[in-house]
Amino acid sequence: MRFDERFLDEIKSRLRPSDVIGKTVKLRRQGREYVGLSPFTKEKTPSFYVNDDKGQFFDFSSGKTGDIIAFLQESERLTFVEAVERLAAEAGVALPAVDPRAAEQEKVRQSLGEWLETAAQWFEAELRRPVAREARAYLEKRGLPEKDWARFRLGFSPPGRTALKDYLIAKGARPAELVETGLLIAPEDGGAPYDRFRDRIIFPIADARGRVVSFGGRAMDPQARAKYLNGPETSIFHKGHHLYGLAEARKLIAAAPSSASAPGEILPLAVVEGYMDAIACHRAGIPAVAPMGTALGEDQMEILWRHHPEPTLSFDGDRAGRQAAFRTMDRALPLLKPGKSFQFAIVEGAKDPDEVLREQGPAALRSQLANSTPFAEALFNRERDAEPYDTPERKTALKTRLRKLAATIADGDLAQAYKEDLLGRFEQLWPTREAVYTVGAAARAMSRARWDKRRNPNGVSDGPATSQAKDASRRLRVSPRPLAAALAYAAVRDPGVIDEKIELVGARGFGDEKLDSLAQELVRLRYETEGMEFDAAIRELDARGFGPANLAVLEQDARRAGVSAPFLQATGERARDLWRQAFDLLMQLEALERAVEAAARDLDRDHDSSTLISLKTERDLLRKLIASDWSHPEELASPVLPH
Template structure:
């Protein structure tokens, strides 16, 4: 397999060897490296080392050495091409198709990067020259000293139309490539190209491989139409896939003394610099847009729990909500987000000046988990003083849960939201539950099984009644909305997981009729179970009134069948508990207690008229 030269390097930049190898080898951090027992030879003393910064592993027991590609080749028997395909998928990249012009394209990209690097040096020199006095004054006012200028490669773009253009053309740069790199703007009317960045403090932007691929510019003239201006989309700059200061932040997170489980996501360039001035070099910033899925994956490659540090105003909370929701389909065990909200009107630079670096560190240490942000966003949408609004609140939470792909995490979020709903409103405050209970009180439907019933699963295979109750919900999803809470507490024998999936789908807002519900269940992996239930469909329809029955008749039929089914399963559960208690007493020789228990049971059955 032939791939562009830069493609392999990009995969290496995106995948940490310790993360890949740590899935099969128990690794422990030791300074800047990870150490574990050799996977190639039995040993008692660890001699296997992994270094993320250098991108390799080394086994002193066998002298085997390599990178993420050779690891898969060595341990899984893959070819180099197969290893590329596996790792590209993990890195969120698409393997380029065979392209005879690929080498030419890669060569052109390298050329663009060279001009970007040269432009970066030009801007940096201009910051320290007479031209840069206005930029130096701005940076000094913000507390940014010359050491930081050098550390971040800050620069200044002179407020002239061709300052950069004249310099780069004199260095031999083709005009066409400078336009393609986004350094110059070519007017639509065919006029002479001119500098894109003028009169701005310049922030160089690097890709994960530390190549300079773009710039951000902060205007110094208050009349400028855009306060911040970024490079446009080019063959080397894709702002939705990059983060400002990412290579340096990723290295800082890996330091043993970091104390963080991921990078800090700030709102802008100056915020990142403020964190660095406070001794926290783990900060990054998106490039003026909402965080994308590619950027989230990039964040998680640096650590499992990135911390978003945002303003506490409406814009900050909105940005947090968008990032939180976008992360849901990508969550995995041990991989999440955390959030910090600064007081209104403050940014990290303000907090640093007013309270010092310790205050900034304390704020980051108190970050909130992802679930808190999701809950609060939905809670604050509207007053929840009446049942209809609380129903909408619950529905929105269900819809968020439905976005989570990992089944274990989805179950945990569902359980957490249910606990918070009960704490916030109490069991009776749920509007759907109120509706169901009012129906139940009128028709005599038990509110739910006992705790003993929920613990006991007396049958491993589903009964005909359980199958028909489930099938009726699939055939007429409106029944699931009517009896939402009763369904949640019913035991459907071997169909409990399908019952939960029906509840999730009906609560997500994506289900309008039978076909859409079946499609949602198939997406959740229940196609085989639905196929097996198909034989019960005809008798079920007959039992629930056939085609001509109206909603009230079907609901009444479902209620009666659910009541009867629940009473039988409760009775079985009680009998099972009695038998278990009697067996325990017999084993312990408690004859007097056995006599009293039997006598009590005899009296109870006599009163109920069920004594045989």
């Protein structure tokens, strides 16, 4: 449901923030404001303020601020729509009319949801019947006593082929509806539908508000083809948009401030691999969710960040668990932003959280999950341990990987911070060497001297080109991406244009590997000299093996960029501004293309296409934007490509 600003303003005009917030926070008047103890942190001195005139709250202990909608989202972990619906009811404001077709679809979803709820109740009842004797024994063996079954709504599906189907049809359900919910399977040959879950322990999958949207089942037969079976994608259940255990985790998070043991403590939010792991964490008082056997997707990451700034990813301690952690790390890296990241915690002894709880108790599980590693440190450790770095070539390869990984982060400031952090850790691997050398200055001096030997006083090359330069010459004869070529050509014309992006250019080039060698030479030029103009840059590049013929090919490729390279027609600071914007767009496209490739690889394992489809859509939209006139053509100096 969409809400316009007038509707939201109407709600806010009828409700005083001090009245809404005062229901959960004890406030006292202080001048024109109200003050109280923060509901988000444990504090003794009040630092939480509510201003009715401004319609805002301000919490100086946690840094949170916003209107009454934001307060409900933060304090009760409601979605935006949930918060608005609650406040509209309190203010006596009718919700806006919805599109008739959307209303009909919602009616269908509600009907399906009712059958899913009825099925959940039936599964729960079946767990108490004689047919589920082995299932009950299994749960007891796994350390999950009967008193906890109702809390997590555990159930059992008997072995019969149509037991659930017969029950629901007797209640008035139609087979087609039950197929749509995922409860029944419709044979491809047109035969009668039958129960999807048979002879399995049932785990209801709920949305953030606790409404059942699907089920997962654990097979009792050790010879079953699939040990765990999840419901299929339906109109109300999308694996990439849901997390098992989220509703229960939200309850624990909402109760956290009153039970925090130290001022400012934030209860961790764990991301684990399976149903039993999530249940184990909840029994230990730790909010936890599980992605139901699929790789953690972008939508799920956004949901996690809505509930916690740094969720803790805790995968099994075996090899498969570590590989799952690494895949998640690669997928999350481009999405990191200030205040939004992940922690990593690998439970000891190749165990999972469920085993730790059973064998060592809740305190041990809480301790192991609290012993987490920040994202940057976990990333560095992964790269450091990937292979030996006992030769100069391997050391350099490690350093290059670290630079490139940092450069994949979309947020520029955070990318720079990660680069500094990762390279700082890299230098600490050889502290004695760092104490003797100033590597950057020495490298620049050596490079300057090397190229000076190859040039006579007139700036003309008097020595043979290096093998790297020859290789670059060959590469430039194969057309690169037009926009990448335009970015490179503009950098030759005005070397200073790369100054604000010099580290990214050094790590990622211009978005096309055919231009990587040219990018490296331009970066070296910029480090070695300042104030270099076009003619001087041409002479330097000629000396380094990038002769006029190569640059002529580059210019031709740059012309092909057309309206997608407006910086070529602009001048001065406007040209540099547009160049930086185009560079950022191309870097975003490159990151998306890598993410699409990764999602395509994951598809073979997960059979979940939602993330891949979402990424492809975003990539294609960005491609269209880049190919269009995304700037302001009326401000350009000339439509002709300057020389």
